[in-house]
Amino acid sequence: MTDTIKAEIQSFVADYIRNHATGEEVVVDETTNFVDSRLLDSFAILSLILTLETQYSVRFQPQELVDPRLHTVGGLTQVINNKTTT
Amino acid sequence: MAYIYTAFRDMAKRFPQKNALVAQGQIHSYGALSRQADLWAAFLYARIEQKQPRVAILVEDPFHSITISLGVARLDGVCIPTNSQLPSEQQLENWETTDVCVVIYEPILEHKIKALMCGDLIFISTRELEHFESDTVTSEIPASFPWTDQAGFLIAFSSGSTGTPKPTVLSQETKCKRAKQTWDLYNLSSDDVVLCASPYFHSLGQRLVYVALLLGATLVYVTKFAPKLWLGLVHEYKVSFAISVSSHLYALKDALLQNAEQLRSLKTIVTSSAPIDAGFKNQLFEAIGCDFNEIYGATEIAIATNLTKDDATQKYMTVGTPCSNVQVRILDDARRIIPINTIGEIAVKSPVVFDGYYKQPEATRQAFIDGFFLTGDLGYFDGDGFLTYVSRKKDVIISGGINIYPKEIEAVIAQDDEVREVAVIGVEDKMFGEVAIAICITEGNKNIAPQLHRLANIHLAPHQRPLKYFFLESLPLTSTGKVSKLALREHFNGLNQDWTLPLRKIIYGE
Known part of the structure; x- marks a missing residue:
């Protein structure tokens, strides 16, 4: 069950990045860093975070967003998954 | 004179027994x-x-x-x-x-x-x-x-081009000409039954009163708007013509289609700045046979442009083409005419222009250039001569140096069936100067932020998307009955939220 939710979150995040990335045929997987890779502009990053907060009824503490692990698809997915299952 | x-006395002599006004029972x-x-x-x-x-x-x-x-x-x-x-x-x-x-x-x-x-x-x-x-x-x-x-007969307070309410003077002659403009635009006659759901202190109320009563038509007045009452009166008195403010139309939207049988008398509904999509207009035409017209205007100039039902299919995002004898120009900040598809200030020259701001000759003079009234609204013409209204000049949100036009965002959010009304405003922000937020009216203040975020992600560029959605009972109104974005800005700026803190943490580790 948890794996299904996790897969759904990862798919949601990856689709968001794919839809926003400039350039063709962008490969997005769990290692993709959407901040350093500049796949998303700053407005799109902010929009992603706020969308995820409402979509999964979670809240990110500002300080935890400093952690670079949250800047990857896999890391962000894991944190949301933890928040939704605890 | x-x-x-x-003009009214002539109608009273011609139709002494005829129903002139239906109001409060x-x-x-x-x-x-x-x-x-x-x-x-x-x-x-x-x-x-x-x-x-x-x-x-x-x-x-x-x-x-x-x-x-x-x-x-x-x-x-x-x-x-x-x-x-x-x-x-x-x-x-x-x-x-x-x-x-x-x-x-x-x-x-x-x-x-x-x-x-x-x-x-x-x-x-x-x-x-x-x-x-x-x-x-x-x-x-x-x-x-x-x-x-x-000259004066009526003084209405209009927000004018600067946003500060000004006493707008209209002579009896101007009011008569304006009534005639509406008769001609929608082929009205003394057989029509006109519905008004705006109070007399509202410019729309003043307009509809004389449109009906100087023509010998019947005026049905809704003093306290409620969708059920509106529908009941249309049915009972066979209303044929109505101009609705956008908030009423939102409230009526579903009911119009569900009660189509009762509403067959309606020939024309006119709306102003209501982001109602062409699909809905067509559905309504099919169900009731009723034309939807979209207008653009202001207290100072009356109706400047009109979008007919026929044009709405192709040009549903526009407010139509200039009315007869009305000229519209788009000007840049230096007041020069600018090319098509370029956003600038809408300036209008109209034969039914107002008679000045009361005892404010300087403000009146400054409101015009070469006989064109500076509306304080932004818009652009397309290659076919259709005007698109973009926003009030003062409501433009400048976020990270990019101009954001609330109307475009409001039109997208309004696509959600659960949204009855929406206002998008800019609030002060440390990082971008301003950011957009949306204040929505939904049934029972239901929080539908997740679906609105998804909708915005599909239809709006990242910089256009409201950062947050708020759900209120109602939107504050100005003394002239329009949504007060100033009051909303004051309220939401007062919350002192650090809107972009999550982003600064991510990018700068701040």
Whole structure:
């Protein structure tokens, strides 16, 4: 069950990045860093975070967003998954 | 010249028994309205003989507001329709600005103005007319007065191009011409039944009153809007024509289709700045056979452009093409005409332009360039001559140096069936200067932020997307009945939220 939710979150995040990335045929997987890779502009990053907060009824503490692990698809997915299952 | 009074009296002579006004459960004939208007004229003439009556109308019953205005028109006086919901200090300020000498009020509103009932103003309750026995027949009142050449008849407060409410003067002649503009635009006749759901202090209320009554049509007045009442009155009185403000239309949207059978009398519904999609307009046409027209205008210029149902399929995001004899230009900040598909300020030259801001010649002069009124609105023309309204100039959100136009965002959010009304505003932000947020009205304040985020992610660029969605009971209104974005900005800036802190943490680790 948890794996299904996790897969759904990862798919949601990856689709968001794919839809926003400039350039063709962008490969997005769990290692993709959407901040350093500049796949998303700053407005799109902010929009992603706020969308995820409402979509999964979670809240990110500002300080935890400093952690670079949250800047990857896999890391962000894991944190949301933890928040939704605890 | 008492153009309005004369035009109305001609209709009253032609149709004395015909229903002129349906309001608050009463039906008034043209003859009855005419008698009451004459009574008001005689009463006011007797009360303030040597002065031009400058009358603040503080009443809610349309029978009173209409007959008082016609009585004042007979005396070449001036009406200042007043919103009873305004704080009394603001009412007094507006009356002082417009040199009001008489306030006519309904007894039910007396408690609201009691504190003001001192000084030089003459306060007259509508009840006083019930005891007034006129021994002055109106023919004994002179046809003209020492003040007849003064242009004003109606002074409405408009936000103008700068956003500060200004007393906008309209003469009787201008009001008559404006009524004719609407008759011609929508092929109205004395057989039409016109529905008005805006109070008389609202410019739309003032417009519809004279559109109906100077034509010999029947006016059905909804004083307290509710979708059920609106639908019931349309059915009962076979309403054929209505101009609706966008908030009413949102509330009516579903009900119009569900009750199509009852609404077959409707020929035309006109809306103003309502992001209603073409699909819905078509559905309504199929179900009721009713034309949807979208207009763009302002108190100072009346209707500038109109989008017909036929054009709506292709041009549904526009407000149509300029009306007959109206010229529209798009200007840059240096007031030069700019090319098509470029956003600039909408400037309008109209034969039914207002007669200036009361005692503000400088503000009046500055509102025009080469005879074109500067609307303070932004828009652009496409290659086919259709105008798109973008936003109020002062409502543009500048976020990270990019101009964001709230109307475009509001149109997307309004696509969600659960959204009844929406206002997008810019709030102060440390990182981008301003960011957009959306304030929505939903059934029972239901929080539907997740679906609105998803909708925005599909249809809006990242910089256009509202950062947050708020759900309120209602949107604050200005004294002229429009959504007060100023009040919203003040409120949400007052929350002192650090809107972009999550982003700064991510990017800068701040």
